[in-house]
Amino acid sequence: MGSNSWFKEKILLGMTFKDYISRHATLPFFIALLILAFSFYSMIYRLLYGLGPATNLSDTYPWGLWISFDILAGIALAAPGLTVGTVVYLFGAKDYKKFARPAILSSLLGYIFAVFALMFDLGRYYRIGYVIFWSWGLNSILFLIAWHFFLYIIICLIEWSPAFFEWLGKDKLRDFFSKLGIWATVFGVIIAGGHQAALGGLFLVAPTKIHPLWYSSMLPLFFLISALFAGISMVIIESTISHRVFKEHLKDFEPKEFDRKTIGLAKALIVILFVYLILKLFDLAHYDNWHYLKSNYGYWYLLEIVGFVLAPTLILINAVKTNNAKLVRITAFVVAFGVILNRFNVSLIAYNWYIPLTEKYYPTWMEVSLSLGVVTLIILFYRFIVRRMAILE
Numbered sequence: 543m544g545s546n547s548w549f550k551e552k553i554l555l556g557m558t559f560k561d562y563i564s565r566h567a568t569l570p571f572f573i574a575l576l577i578l579a580f581s582f583y584s585m586i587y588r589l590l591y592g593l594g595p596a597t598n599l600s601d602t603y604p605w606g607l608w609i610s611f612d613i614l615a616g617i618a619l620a621a622p623g624l625t626v627g628t629v630v631y632l633f634g635a636k637d638y639k640k641f642a643r644p645a646i647l648s649s650l651l652g653y654i655f656a657v658f659a660l661m662f663d664l665g666r667y668y669r670i671g672y673v674i675f676w677s678w679g680l681n682s683i684l685f686l687i688a689w690h691f692f693l694y695i696i697i698c699l700i701e702w703s704p705a706f707f708e709w710l711g712k713d714k715l716r717d718f719f720s721k722l723g724i725w726a727t728v729f730g731v732i733i734a735g736g737h738q739a740a741l742g743g744l745f746l747v748a749p750t751k752i753h754p755l756w757y758s759s760m761l762p763l764f765f766l767i768s769a770l771f772a773g774i775s776m777v778i779i780e781s782t783i784s785h786r787v788f789k790e791h792l793k794d795f796e797p798k799e800f801d802r803k804t805i806g807l808a809k810a811l812i813v814i815l816f817v818y819l820i821l822k823l824f825d826l827a828h829y830d831n832w833h834y835l836k837s838n839y840g841y842w843y844l845l846e847i848v849g850f851v852l853a854p855t856l857i858l859i860n861a862v863k864t865n866n867a868k869l870v871r872i873t874a875f876v877v878a879f880g881v882i883l884n885r886f887n888v889s890l891i892a893y894n895w896y897i898p899l900t901e902k903y904y905p906t907w908m909e910v911s912l913s914l915g916v917v918t919l920i921i922l923f924y925r926f927i928v929r930r931m932a933i934l935e
Contacts, residue, residue, distance in 0.1 A: 552709070552930065553930075555929065555930070574918050574921075577911070577914050577918045578915050578918055580911040580915070581912050581915020581916070581918070582915065584908035584909075584912045584915070585912060585915070587908060588908065588912070589662070589667070592665075593665060596906065596908045596909070597905070597909050598906050600903070602894060602897070603893075603902075603903035605663075605889060606903055607910065608659055608660070608913065609663060610885055610886050610889040611885075611886070611913050612655075612656055612660065612663075612913055613656055613659070613663075613741070614741055614888075614889055616659070617652070617656055617737070617741060617769070618738070618741075618765070618768060618769040618773075618882075619652065619881065619882070620648065620652025620653055620656065621649065621734065621770065621773030622644075622645035622646075622649055622774075622777045622780065623645050623646045623650070623698055623730070623734070624730065624731065624734040624738075624769070624773055625645070625773035625774050626646075626773070626774075626777050627701065627730065628727065630642045638803060641807075643702075643933045643934070644784060644928070644933055644934060645777050646698060646702050647702055647927060647928070647933055648924065649694075649698050650695070650701075650702050651920045653691060653694060653695050653698060654695060655916050655920050656691070657670075657691055657695070658916065659913070659916045662912060673685055673688040674688065674689065683743050683744055684744070686736070686737065686740050687737050687741065687744075690736055690740070691737065693729075694733045697726045697727075697733065698730070700719060700722050700726040701723055701726050701730070703715070703716075703719035703722075704717075704719050704720045705932055705933055706931065707719065709930060709931040735766060738766045739762035739765055739766040740762065742761035742762040742763070742764055742766070742888075743761065745757070745761055745888055745889070746759070746761060746762075748893070751894055752893055752895070753843075753895040754831050754834055755826075755834050755839060755843040756843070756887055756888050758825050758829065760821065761888070764822075764825075767817060767818045767821070768884060771818065771877060771881070772878060772881040774807055774811045774814070775874040775875075775877040775878045775881075776874075776878060777807060778804060778870065778871055778874035779871070779875060781800075782871045784928065784934055785800065787925075788934055792934055800867075804871065805862055805867055805870060808858050808861060808870040809862055811877065812855055812859055812862065815851055815854065815858070816855060818851060819847070819852060819855065822847060839892065839895060843887075846880065846883055846884060846887060849880070850876060850877065850883060854873050854876050854877050854880070857869065857873050857876075858870060890903065
C-alpha cells in the first residue's frame with residue numbers, strides 16, 4: 543500500500559481530501575475553529591508578553607483559572623481510566639470491558655492536554671522537563687505530581703497501544719501491549735491515586751488562606767474520593783454522548799444491555815458519594831465548623847454539598863430502584879459539575895476568603911479562551927481517534 547493510499551484509507555477514511563473537507567464543513571466545526579483561533583492567539587500572546595499582560599494573576603493569587611480548571615478539575619475528570627481500568631483489569635468485571643478503551647483514551651487525552659495547558663501557567667515554560675531529568679526536589683509535592691503525571695501518561699499510552707497497533711495492522715505489537723495492559727493498570731492505580739490525593743495536599747500549606755469549611759487535613763483524601771466519583775460520572779457521560787454521536791461505530795449494540803451497565807455504574811457511584819458525604823460530615827464535626835454554616839460562605843458550602851453530593855445521591859438511589867438509566871445519565875452531569883465546583887471553591891472562591899469581592903481574582907478573556915481551546919482540542923482529538931480506531935467496539 544502506497545503512502546498516498548495509506549493516508550487516504552487510514553486518515554481520510556477512504557475519501558478524497560476535497561470530500562473530507564466538504565463533509566466536515568459544518569457549523570460545530572466552524573465554532574470549534576473560532577474557539578481555537580482565539581485560544582491560539584491567547585497562547586501566542588502569553589508566550590510573547592508573559593503572564594502579567596495575559597492574565598490577572600498576582601502575588602495574592604499566583605494560581606488562577608488555568609490551575610483550577612485545567613489541572614485540578616481537569617485531572618479529576620480525567621479519572622475514567624483509573625476507575626474503569628481498575629474494575630475491568632484488576633477485578634475482572636468483563637461486563638464493563640467495552641467501557642475500558644474509551645475511558646483510557648479520555649484519561650490519556652485529559653492528562654496530555656492538562657500538561658499542555660500547564661506550560662502556559664509556568665513562568666519558565668521551556669524548563670518543564672527539568673523536573674523530570676535534572677532538578678529533583680524530593681521533598682516537594684509538586685515534584686511528586688510532575689513525576690506522577692509523566693508516568694501516568696506513559697501508562698495510559700501502554701493501555702491505549704493495543705487499539706493503536708490494531709489500527710495499523712501490527713498484530714504482534716498489539717498482542718505484546720495487550721499483555722502489558724494489566725501490569726500497567728496495577729502500576730497506574732498506585733500512580734493515579736497518589737497524584738489525585740497529592741493535588742489536594744498542595745493546599746495543606748494554606749490553612750489561613752482557605753475558608754475553614756473547605757480547609758481540612760483530609761483534603762488529599764477528599765480529592766482522591768471525589769476524583770473516583772468524577773471518573774465514574776465521566777464514564778457515564780462519555781458513553782452517553784459516544785452512543786449518540788458514533789452510532790455507526792457500534793456493533794451489536796443492545797440498548798437494554800447498555801442501560802443495565804449504566805445502572806451498575808450508578809450503584810458504584812452511590813457508594814462512593816455516600817462515603818464522601820459521611821467523611822464530610824465527620825470533618826465538619828471534627829473541626830466544629832457548624833457556626834460557619836450561618837454565613838454567605840456557609841450557604842455556598844451547603845449548595846456544594848447538598849446540591850451536588852446529597853441530592854445526586856438520592857436521585858441515583860431512586861434511579862436504581864426504578865431502573866431509570868436516563869435519570870442516571872442526567873445526574874452524572876450534575877455530579878461532574880459538582881466536582882468542578884469543589885475544585886474552584888478550594889483553589890479560588892474560598893481561597894483568600896477574607897478579601898473583599900472587589901479585590902478578588904477574575905480571569906481575563908485570554909485565560910478563558912485558552913481553557914476553552916484546550917477542551918476543544920480534547921474533543922477534536924477524541925473524535926478523530928474514535929472514528930478511526932476500535933475504541934468503542
